[in-house]
Amino acid sequence: MKKNVIVGQSGGPTAVINASLYGVVYEALNREDSFGTVYGMINGIEGFLQDKIMDMKPLDASGELELIKTTPGSYLGSCRYKLPEDLNDAVYPLLFRKFSDYQIGYFFYIGGNDSMDTVSKLSRYAEQIHSDIRFIGIPKTIDNDLVLTDHTPGFGSAAKYVASTVREIVTDASVYDNKKSVTIVEIMGRHAGWLTAASALARRYKGDNPLLIYLPETSFSQDEFLKQAEQALKTTPNLVVCISEGIHTADGTFICEFASDVSVDTFGHKMLTGSGKYLENLVKEKLGVKVRSIELNVCQRCSSAMLSATDLKEAIASGAYGVKSALDGETGKMIAFKRIAETPYTITYIPEDVNVICNQEKAVPSEWITKDGCDVTDAFIRYATPLVQGEVTIPKENGIPKFAYRR
Amino acid sequence: MKKNVIVGQSGGPTAVINASLYGVVYEALNREDSFGTVYGMINGIEGFLQDKIMDMKPLDASGELELIKTTPGSYLGSCRYKLPEDLNDAVYPLLFRKFSDYQIGYFFYIGGNDSMDTVSKLSRYAEQIHSDIRFIGIPKTIDNDLVLTDHTPGFGSAAKYVASTVREIVTDASVYDNKKSVTIVEIMGRHAGWLTAASALARRYKGDNPLLIYLPETSFSQDEFLKQAEQALKTTPNLVVCISEGIHTADGTFICEFASDVSVDTFGHKMLTGSGKYLENLVKEKLGVKVRSIELNVCQRCSSAMLSATDLKEAIASGAYGVKSALDGETGKMIAFKRIAETPYTITYIPEDVNVICNQEKAVPSEWITKDGCDVTDAFIRYATPLVQGEVTIPKENGIPKFAYRR
Numbered sequence: 001m002k003k004n005v006i007v008g009q010s011g012g013p014t015a016v017i018n019a020s021l022y023g024v025v026y027e028a029l030n031r032e033d034s035f036g037t038v039y040g041m042i043n044g045i046e047g048f049l050q051d052k053i054m055d056m057k058p059l060d061a062s063g064e065l066e067l068i069k070t071t072p073g074s075y076l077g078s079c080r081y082k083l084p085e086d087l088n089d090a091v092y093p094l095l096f097r098k099f100s101d102y103q104i105g106y107f108f109y110i111g112g113n114d115s116m117d118t119v120s121k122l123s124r125y126a127e128q129i130h131s132d133i134r135f136i137g138i139p140k141t142i143d144n145d146l147v148l149t150d151h152t153p154g155f156g157s158a159a160k161y162v163a164s165t166v167r168e169i170v171t172d173a174s175v176y177d178n179k180k181s182v183t184i185v186e187i188m189g190r191h192a193g194w195l196t197a198a199s200a201l202a203r204r205y206k207g208d209n210p211l212l213i214y215l216p217e218t219s220f221s222q223d224e225f226l227k228q229a230e231q232a233l234k235t236t237p238n239l240v241v242c243i244s245e246g247i248h249t250a251d252g253t254f255i256c257e258f259a260s261d262v263s264v265d266t267f268g269h270k271m272l273t274g275s276g277k278y279l280e281n282l283v284k285e286k287l288g289v290k291v292r293s294i295e296l297n298v299c300q301r302c303s304s305a306m307l308s309a310t311d312l313k314e315a316i317a318s319g320a321y322g323v324k325s326a327l328d329g330e331t332g333k334m335i336a337f338k339r340i341a342e343t344p345y346t347i348t349y350i351p352e353d354v355n356v357i358c359n360q361e362k363a364v365p366s367e368w369i370t371k372d373g374c375d376v377t378d379a380f381i382r383y384a385t386p387l388v389q390g391e392v393t394i395p396k397e398n399g400i401p402k403f404a405y406r407r
Numbered sequence: 408m409k410k411n412v413i414v415g416q417s418g419g420p421t422a423v424i425n426a427s428l429y430g431v432v433y434e435a436l437n438r439e440d441s442f443g444t445v446y447g448m449i450n451g452i453e454g455f456l457q458d459k460i461m462d463m464k465p466l467d468a469s470g471e472l473e474l475i476k477t478t479p480g481s482y483l484g485s486c487r488y489k490l491p492e493d494l495n496d497a498v499y500p501l502l503f504r505k506f507s508d509y510q511i512g513y514f515f516y517i518g519g520n521d522s523m524d525t526v527s528k529l530s531r532y533a534e535q536i537h538s539d540i541r542f543i544g545i546p547k548t549i550d551n552d553l554v555l556t557d558h559t560p561g562f563g564s565a566a567k568y569v570a571s572t573v574r575e576i577v578t579d580a581s582v583y584d585n586k587k588s589v590t591i592v593e594i595m596g597r598h599a600g601w602l603t604a605a606s607a608l609a610r611r612y613k614g615d616n617p618l619l620i621y622l623p624e625t626s627f628s629q630d631e632f633l634k635q636a637e638q639a640l641k642t643t644p645n646l647v648v649c650i651s652e653g654i655h656t657a658d659g660t661f662i663c664e665f666a667s668d669v670s671v672d673t674f675g676h677k678m679l680t681g682s683g684k685y686l687e688n689l690v691k692e693k694l695g696v697k698v699r700s701i702e703l704n705v706c707q708r709c710s711s712a713m714l715s716a717t718d719l720k721e722a723i724a725s726g727a728y729g730v731k732s733a734l735d736g737e738t739g740k741m742i743a744f745k746r747i748a749e750t751p752y753t754i755t756y757i758p759e760d761v762n763v764i765c766n767q768e769k770a771v772p773s774e775w776i777t778k779d780g781c782d783v784t785d786a787f788i789r790y791a792t793p794l795v796q797g798e799v800t801i802p803k804e805n806g807i808p809k810f811a812y813r814r
Contacts, residue, residue: 013582043585073578163807165706171480171810172709175420178450201807297701299572302579305712308806388806399795400570400608403578
């Protein structure tokens with residue numbers, strides 16, 4: 001008897017997490033000989049525990065599946081549910097009883113670190129009870145911080161959004177070029193600076209903005225920053241600075257914590273302010289120039305306007321490759337990307353041990369950060385450039401992007 | 408002898424202010440019989456006073472002019488220089504001596520209210536001294552707040568950006584649909600709510616997010632807002648609210664002022680916080696649900712990702728029409744848009760008295776705002792929908808939008 005497939009999404013959404021969903025579903029539906037029903041779990045493993053599942057096949061016939069491919073966000077909904085460390089916890093037999101009820105033979109989970117942790121635990125429990133259900137992780141994160149993989153789906157489109165938007169901000173900032181100004185752009189990335197580093201792709205020539213780029217991989221000194229900004233303003237009156245939200249001092253204090261120490265709202269509560277807002281005030285106070293800060297916020301992960309065709313293609317392929325790997329008998333694996341050539345840029349997909357991947361974070365290598373801590377090297381540019389290539393046309397309705405959504 | 412042309416840009420940039428520049432320059436260069444040199448003034452009238460001008464013709468030959476058409480920001484640079492009210496001020500003879508030195512016969516100024524004020528004063532001074540230089544204003548503002556015109560170039564693309572981005576944010580906000588949450592989106596517009604109203608275009612069906620929309624044309628009550636939000640959360644667990652940055656109480660106090668009253672940074676200075684951030688804290692305190700705020704910031708005016716083809720076409724046309732009007736003998740006029748048909752949407756361009764336009768602001772009509780003050784009517788939707796139609800492909804280099812810039 002053919003076993004059924006179930007696929008879920010977990011963690012924060014990206015612009016292409018649905019492309020990976022498309023990849024899994026499309027591939028599974030096209031292998032009717034191997035699989036039974038293809039289910040989606042609503043709100044990840046948490047929703048599955050409440051039997052919130054849906055049959056994905058009708059989406060193919062209605063054309064919705066095609067639309068899902070270029071829809072940002074998690075079509076199936078997400079969760080931030082962490083399975084217990086103790087494999088003797090009662091939730092495991094409960095889950096596997098449900099797997100059995102739905103005749104699940106193949107489990108696909110699209111997500112980042114925490115989602116890979118779920119895949120790891122389920123596959124280890126399956127081994128313990130001699131279940132033959134196969135558990136495969138499909139990577140997803142704009143943070144690009146998973147180990148054992150060249151990069152992750154979601155990063156390329158987010159990087160393209162960041163680089164394009166920073167270039168637009170540079171253009172906007174330069175209109176009053178007769179007056180000195182500083183624009184601080186705060187970019188997502190609490191612990192890994194990959195996305196902030198991508199702002200370097202915005203430069204059109206040597207010495208172009210953003211002139212200063214600060215990642216959380218190095219420690220941030222407010223005095224050094226002020227000196228570097230003052231120096232940069234000498235050659236570039238409209239200075240643009242890009243910072244990771246997670247920049248911190250040598251002792252580990254986040255820069256944003258300096259602001260929230262003293263900033264209190266009408267209710268006497270701390271107003272949580274970003275690092276960018278704090279540095280805006282610092283520059284105003286210490287350098288006395290016009291300054292503004294811009295938080296790129298959730299648009300980094302949900303904008304469909306700057307989808308990278310490369311990223312989209314790879315997100316779909318990693319989903320489809322996951323299905324093939326499961327059929328080949330793999331379990332407890334995440335589909336990783338291996339760059340086998342630079343020119344032309346070529347990627348292959350390999351299943352890697354999810355137990356090694358989960359709960360680890362890959363930082364930007366220190367040799368890709370300049371010695372003065374305020375820029376990235378050409379090696380990073382060479383690494384990131386292929387990932388933002390190619391344009392994707394999003395279907396529109398009445399002038400606005402058309403997206404799939406669950407009714 | 409053929410007289411020369413000079414064109415400048417002023418005020419905050421938009422995504423299509425350069426398209427209007429393109430329209431003026433392209434049209435003037437193509438009428439060699441009528442015009443001499445076509446100059447651009449760098450940083451508006453302020454730069455012109457320092458003789459900062461450039462010959463625009465070489466840009467046509469190099470292909471740069473074509474690239475300018477889809478480049479956001481002000482290619483020529485901008486200024487916020489206000490000419491003195493007193494036409495007897497010494498700056499006027501100085502300016503007209505310079506016009507004479509450069510043999511200027513035609514002056515085009517692309518901008519909003521303040522720029523139209525410049526055109527008004529220069530044309531009135533010209534009349535006073537019997538100068539035959541013709542002064543024409545080309546409208547530009549994302550705020551859409553100029554009178555005597557159906558709308559302004561720049562609004563359509565900004566509205567398309569706002570509607571698209573809010574739809575993406577709605578998609579992003581709905582991934583954890585099992586938990587109640589409020590997302591507050593702060594949109595530009597200190598006095599006029601046109602751009603915030605455009606967020607209504609994000610809705611895909613009746614009852615879709617954004618469920619609540621607040622414009623500065625009505626007064627904002629914190630208690631009413633909390634009641635309306637609480638009510639909306641009953642049907643829509645992931646509520647998205649759009650507000651103008653300029654929302655204010657009945658007595659005229661900006662909502663953002665409530666926060667900055669008490670929020671102080673490490674230097675003892677007020678931290679200027681937006682209305683969105685303030686309401687985020689209010690909702691957290693009073694409704695106790697998960698809440699976040701997003702400030703769309705400068706991307707609203709400088710994003711090239713969501714250019715409206717309609718807006719781009721009209722921006723170019725208004726520049727070109729300005730040139731034709733000047734040749735026809737018009738002066739002291741702004742090129743206004745008149746909607747002569749709804750189906751199909753049809754616009755004509757007419758020169759309107761710049762003296763009536765400058766220093767006035769057009770608000771969203773009260774009949775286009777619902778009685779409860781938290782939404783716009785279908786009449787607004789019918790008005791705005793044609794303005795966001797059509798896609799524009801931006802040239803790319805290495806995966807990132809390619810823009811023109813002055814070397």
